[in-house]
Amino acid sequence: MxxxxxxxxxxxxxxxxxxxxxxxxxxxxxxxxxxxxxxxxxxxxxxxxxxxxxxxxxxxxxxxxxxxxxxxxxxxxxxxxxxxxxxxxxxxxxxxxxxxxxxxxxxxxxxxxxxxxxxxxxxxxxxxxxxxxxxxxxxxxxxxxxxxxxxxxxxxxxxxxxxxxxxxxxxxxxxxxxxxxxxxxxxxxxxxxxxxxxxxxxxxxxxxxxxGKRTFKNFISNYIPLKPGEFIDIFTGKVMGCHDGIFLFTDGQRSKLSGKEESYAVVHRNPNTNEILVVRGVNHPIFFSKSVLTGPMHWISGLPEAVERSNKLRCQFRFHHQSNLVDCCLHTLDDGKCLVILDEPLRAMTVGQDAVLYLGDQCLGGAEILEVGPSAHECRDPQNVDYLSFRDAGIWRHLMDKFGPDVGAFTDNQSSKHQIDWKRVHS
Missing domain, CATH: 3.40.50.620 (HUPs)
Structure with a gap:
């Protein structure tokens, strides 16, 4: 039949x-x-x-x-x-x-x-x-x-x-x-x-x-011209090496610099100067953040009742398909954007990636990450956040004033759990 x-x-x-x-x-x-x-x-x-x-x-x-x-x-x-x-x-x-x-x-x-x-x-x-x-x-x-x-x-x-x-x-x-x-x-x-x-x-x-079988660099250079620039140590301002284009890297990526025994990793790519800011160590506190600002959320099955009622929702978050889900609280903002505050810090969340939300086994939807919140390095003193030069300090000051220090600060337990080596933080 x-x-x-x-x-x-x-x-x-x-x-x-x-x-x-x-x-x-x-x-x-x-x-x-x-x-x-x-x-x-x-x-x-x-x-x-x-x-x-x-x-x-x-x-x-x-x-x-x-x-x-x-x-x-x-x-x-x-x-x-x-x-x-x-x-x-x-x-x-x-x-x-x-x-x-x-x-x-x-x-x-x-x-x-x-x-x-x-x-x-x-x-x-x-x-x-x-x-x-x-x-x-x-x-x-x-x-x-x-x-x-x-x-x-x-x-x-x-x-x-x-x-x-x-x-x-x-x-x-x-x-x-x-x-x-x-x-x-x-x-x-x-x-x-x-x-x-x-x-x-x-x-x-x-x-x-x-x-196909090509390297990403060989493929993408057919569409974006290679544009050599410099790797810059974010704390010392020292030139650490050269690269062929910011589009060949992503935040958190390990970057083996010529003549350097220790591994460095990408912190930020500046399209205006073509510089890539790097830091020594792939697990530096500068990579760990606890919040993201997203664009308007795409809800697959419609706006959840909790969001409609209170403009917030407890759910789970991931920004990479293989990463573990992390409990979070989503807040909808007046301009349609959303603030997602995580219960635990995550490493190397990046602008342009997607914040995807789950409730149990249901995938609720997601939105593009527009800004990543202040890192563990910036929030060593929750009362005096030391924003990095590329961070939009105005936005995050406003969000921390409205939603509290959980937007950026970590507890000792979390920093220990995620093996953040505070002694190696550069001043």
Whole structure:
């Protein structure tokens, strides 16, 4: 018995192949669709998407489902690649996968699939490790009064909700995640004894999809001209070495300087002077902050009642998909921005990254980090915060006056827990 029609995004990898396999075995009428997002070859003249397309076609042939391809190169260029280049050139750290999911995979791709199916309510399945509160109820084609919630996958190591935090409730209402309640090893076990076992031959894709086998430097220098500058010791002002461009580094990154035995790490990149400020030691207190100021929050399932009622919310925070969740308190501000105060300090939070919020297993949404709060080094004396030159002291003085010293100060217990070596703080 055929349960109904569903489109499954096919990438050529094992995850999307197993997603389509599960749908087919359950009795759905599955159409496989491959998306082309990038059309340039790598440095040896090999287009990685040609191989992806070959495997995607092979998956559909093996499963005896139709195969189609959609071209989203323009959408990817405008909504993902150009913003990434703009941010990198200004010393910001942006995650292109987040933009790709928001604007391409769960927006433009959805519209293309609706046209293919001639059905504005067609359900699109993907191989992402995530879960929707609707589950298979998404296929019931009935009016959904309550917005669906984006939930963590059962496999917490593979969970991809961080990268999905900017998708809309409207997209989620028409999305199904067949792998959401499976662990990766179960997916592989299912694949190895199936028609799509050949997908296990492929290496799992990691990193930025369009770079291919090139180094990041070799790739990005085609779009942002190399602009040599100097590494400057933030405390002494001494020139410590030279670099090829601020866009090749991010805050907190270890930087092995020529002729220096000890490791230095990046504190700040100045796009105006092209200088990179560094400090000796990767765990210096200058890297540990306890608060971030974000842009307006994108709430996937709508504004939480607690925020609507009191302009604040206790929840959990992460700014990197592999980092542990940290308890926090979110405060909404009059200008639409948000202040997130963490219960524990985190290392190297960076402007341009995303502050992603969770409540239990639910991913609530997120927002871009606009400013990072004063560090442990700056807050040695909570009564007299010694702001660094690049910190917007006016903003943080105002926020500390309004919300108290927790915006920046640490307890002795926290500094000990995070192994901040106070004796090595430069004066």
């Amino acid at each position: 055929t349960l109904g029609r569903v489109i499954c995004a096919i990438s050529g990898g094992v995850d999307s192949a197993v997603a389509a396999l599960l749908l087919k075995r359950k009795g759905y009428d599955v159409l496989g669709v491959f998306m082309t997002n990038w059309d340039l070859t790598d440095e040896v003249g090999v287009c990685s998407q040609d191989e992806d397309r070959h495997y995607a076609q092979k998956v559909c042939t093996a499963l005896k489902i139709p195969f189609q391809e959609v071209n989203l190169v323009k959408e990817y260029w405008v909504n993902v690649f150009q913003p990434m280049i703009e941010n990198y050139s200004h010393g910001k750290t942006l995650n292109p996968d987040v933009l790709c999911n928001r604007h391409v995979k769960f927006d433009a791709f959805h519209r293309k699939c609706q046209n293919i199916a001639n059905d504005p309510n067609i359900v699109i399945a993907t191989g992402h490790y995530a879960h929707s509160s609707l589950g298979e109820g998404v296929f019931e084609k009935q009016d959904i009064l309550q917005k669906p919630a984006l939930m963590k996958a059962v496999d917490k190591m593979k969970d991809q909700t961080f990268f999905l935090h900017k998708i809309t409730a409207e997209s989620l209402m028409k999305t199904h995640f067949p792998l959401g309640k499976m662990c990766k090893h179960d997916v592989k076990s299912l694949a190895i004894n199936s028609e799509v076992s050949f997908t296990l031959e492929r290496k799992e894709s990691m990193g930025i999809c369009f770079i």
